[in-house]
Amino acid sequence: MAERSPRDEALAWWEEQIEREKYAGAAEDLPPAAAERYLRDNALLALTPGGWGWVVLGPAHPEADSALRQNYWRLVSEALRIYAPAVIDRISAVRLYMGEASTPPLLHVTHASSASERKLEVVPGLTVYLRPAAPRPEPRIVAEEMVVDGVTLHVSPPVRVLLSLTVTDIRDHRDLVLTWLQSLVLAQPELEQAYERNPRPVLLERIGHLAEAVGNRRLAEQVRRIATAFHRTRPSRTHTGVGRDLVIPRYISAQPSLREPWLDRFRAKLARAAEVSAEVIRETGVDLSPAPVDSILRQARTAKAEDTYHSTTIEGYRITREHVRAVLAGTALDSPDRAEMERLMALRGYSQAFERTVAFAAEADGGARLSEGMVLDLFVELWGPSVDAEIMTAAELRGWRQAPVYIRGSAYVPPAPGKVPQMMRVWADSLNQLEMDAVSRAAVAHWAFVHVHPFMDGNGRLSRLLMNLILCSAGLPWTIIRAEERREYFDALEQADIREDYAPFARFVATRVARAAEMR
Structure with a gap:
């Protein structure tokens, strides 16, 4: 049998992706270099910066930049697969738990595939930031599945997200965090186990003060019990910054939660x-x-x-x-x-x-x-x-x-x-x-x-x-x-x-x- 030309190989690969409805993937799934070049030269394939991911182009997605943006969550799913085990974490996970599927400029991901940090661009201005899991006592990734824009993603569980937030996350995304805390429900044993793995006394106290301020008394009491069990002294409000650096707006604190x-x-x-x-x-x-x-x-x-x-x-x-x-x-x-x-x-x-x-x-x-x-x-x-x-x-x-x-x-x-x-x-x-x-x-x-x-x-x-x-x-x-x-x-x-x-x-x-x- 005669060997296929790069053109025939490229078109066969492209048609296969369309038939499988696989519109985005990782570099390892690309055809040989000559076929890949044919697809790019004929506007049938777009690569992410650095070439780690790709999307197929066609009548529905003719422009490379637009196609990469429209397939953002598919590409994120590929990034999570490449660096598995990996989960969306920190403030990026809070956004997803709040039902916000818009593409963020920076997506936080925790992975245990290595001890290295990585930054993957989808397009200039949209970055997936992967940081290694903390080795306490060994890297361990726990994930929940969530469907976003038709794509299944691995997201860190709420209790772990809560204990991964930084003061910058809370300060820069104050209203998002506060409305999430307003109706957040966690199991006490799960919260205790997560805190024992990742003890952060100042963050815990900060979360307790914020939960109390937005009317989530259950969460505030859970935090109080954990703080009492694990620590002899508790950080003050001055130390946590609540009320000084983190001001609670009345349009949140004065409104009872709608439970959604x-x-x-x-x-x-x-x-x-x-x-x-x-x-x-x-x-x-x-x-x-x-x-x-x-x-x-x-x-x-x-x-x-x-x-x-x-x-x-x-x-x-x-x-x-x-x-x-x-x-x-x-x-x-x-x-x-x-x-x-x-x-x-x-x-x-x-x-x-x-x-x-x-x-x-x-x-x-x-x-x-x-x-x-x-x-x-x-x-x-x-x-x-x-x-x-x-x-x-x-x-x-x-x-x-x-x-x-x-x-x-x-x-x-x-x-x-x-x-x-x-x-x-x-x-x-x-x-x-x-x-x-x-x-x-x-x-x-x-x-x-x-x-x-x-x-x-x-x-x-x-x-x-x-x-x-x-x-x-x-x-x-x-x-x-x-x-x-x-x-x-x-x-x-x-x-x-x-x-x-x-x-x-x-x-x-x-x-x-x-x-x-x-x-x-």
Whole structure:
């Protein structure tokens, strides 16, 4: 039999990976060098920096950087296999236990394959940091299995994660750790055994003080019993830094746990975003003096054509202002081209959702009160014309999304569909209860809505309508985010989602409200 050429060998290997649905792997699984070179030269294979891992490219993932990012957790799984036994640990494990599947800039992994530290890059800026397990009395790795984004990963058990946290982990990720501790439940014998293996008296006392501050009395008492059994003296609060270096915010300590850590976490994010946004609004000096709502709504209708154009264009629809004018004028719309009908029905749906938003603002007395029903009504208005045109089915408009969703070009991964109903309830309740000015409320509502991403599509347009509902019902002008501002807009949302830095988005919204006020 004739020997296969590098091209034939490369294509056979590539087709095998696609057939097996193995889209990522380790260097040891690659074909021979000549075949590998053919795949890379023909954009069928992308390697990680250093070549330790790979992903296959194709129609679904044509760009190397994007494909590596989208297969992040598959590559992490390969790294854990290469350095087995290995587990995700420290603050990275806390994130996973809190249900956060976004790709972190630095992922902490503990391994016992050697005594060496390793840093593996997925792409520049996304690093897997592997450190050896402490040899007390011998390296020992215990793992729990967790499915993240469809990939099974090995994660350190909660009790071991708790005793692996550093003061830097706690200080830099304070709200994450506090909301995790708020409802953390551990077995006393398991905690005692883990502490006996890894005795850290200052950390233990710090955890006890934090648990008590956030209302987890059971955990605080468990820590007290262990500290008494293992040590004659206990570190003071001054030594642990709680109350001085580690300040417990009232938006966590004053709120009883909802007994769902990820829900406590979301509620804390909303409260923190409200604090930061209010401070930014004060610094920007935006004029918050309200005008009569009827005059504001007249201004809104004047802005409708421009808002429809920009809000729809931001989402990638190829439309013209002529399309917008035709739709708003009520011109009969029909086209044999499905893509054009999708665009036209998107415009008609936005027009209807816009009018519904204005009606909600007119009915509000001194400020709109948000509700889940209001959001669902706007969603039906947005997509109703697409259902009538048989582009979508009526079943797609019945309630919150039922499947995972991913945001193109973003490292942020929205919550699993099963969490959406509870998160939307907390979204509405928190925004109705938190004390803040209208611009801050509009900014937080806007960001938090796309953070939850309650629908498969239309989240961006709905978030901008809800932002304007809050503004207009408070006597502030209808505010347009222009298509040419798309990159700055998305970058600010990304910083809030990934880095929990809410200031850039609050500032972005405030400057657009100020611009709209100047044009009144």
